[in-house]
Amino acid sequence: MADETTPETGAETQAESRAGTEGHGLEAATLLSGGEGQGSGERGAGDGQKQTDGADGETAAQEVAPPDPEKFNLTMPEGSGYGEAEKTQFVAMARELGLTEKQTRQLVEKSAQARSAGLEAQRAARNKQVEDWNKALREDKEFGGEKFAENVEYFLRGVKHLDVSGELETLLEETGYGSHPGVVKAVARIGRQLNNDKLIGRGVTADDTALAERYFKN
Structure with a gap:
């Protein structure tokens, strides 16, 4: 009869049916989800890469050896x-x-x-500070004005009296505190109290002049 099928035909039909059903029920794997073809390619490439990496790894290890x-x-x-x-x-x-x-x-x-x-x-800041201190001393009512030169001599006398080792002068020079109003006034008072002789007119030595020029630049 027309509806009858041969065993071979029936088997083929069933196989096609199963294939169609399976194909319909399962979505084809895309490249994103790792299709068989891509997976095989990736595995092959991965294997090859591993071998290459192994060969290059030794060279890389030699090239990046830590320097001494x-x-x-x-x-x-x-x-x-x-x-x-x-x-x-x-x-x-x-x-x-x-x-x-x-x-x-x-x-x-x-x-x-x-x-x-x-x-x-730091040097620029130090010099600016020294200039400001010098200006303040020259304008100070107690220390500056017409008394400035006399008080500077008292200050120098006090430094010489206190600076037995020579370290004090160096410290005052390097830090700029040789122009600090508070320091200068205190040392000047010590110089004034050393004796009752008036310093003006006693004669200023070359060392005194040089020291004064370093501390109190115009």
């Missing part, structure tokens, strides 16, 4: 104030951060530049 900062030819910038102590610190920093010799040199140069700029700013 102790062997770096580091020279501290002239005038930077850096010495062996700072050099040792830079070597230790290079080792800790894994820096190359070039990177370490750049670090030293940048640090020296920053330090120089900082010192220059």
Whole structure:
């Protein structure tokens, strides 16, 4: 009869039916979800990549071997104030951060530049402060005006009396406190009390003049 099917035909129909049903019931895997074709390709590529990575890994390991900062030819910038102590610190920093010799040199140069700029700013601030103190002393009713020259001599006499080792003068000079109104007035009073002789007219030595010029610049 027309509706009868042969075993072979029936089997094919059933296989096609199952295939159709299975295909309809399961969505095809996209590249995002890892299709078989893509998965196979990825696995193949992955295997190949692993082999390549293995070969390159040895070369990479050799190329990135940690450098020895102790062997770096580091020279501290002239005038930077850096010495062996700072050099040792830079070597230790290079080792800790894994820096190359070039990177370490750049670090030293940048640090020296920053330090120089900082010192220059401090020097400018110190000089400005000294100028302001000198101006305040010249205008001070007790110390300045017509009494300024006399009081400066008293101050210098007091410094010489107190500065047995020479360290006081250096300290006052470096810090600028040789012009600090409070310090100057206190030392001047000591100089005034040393004896009853009037200092004006006693003769100012070259050392006195030089010291006064350093402390009280116009």
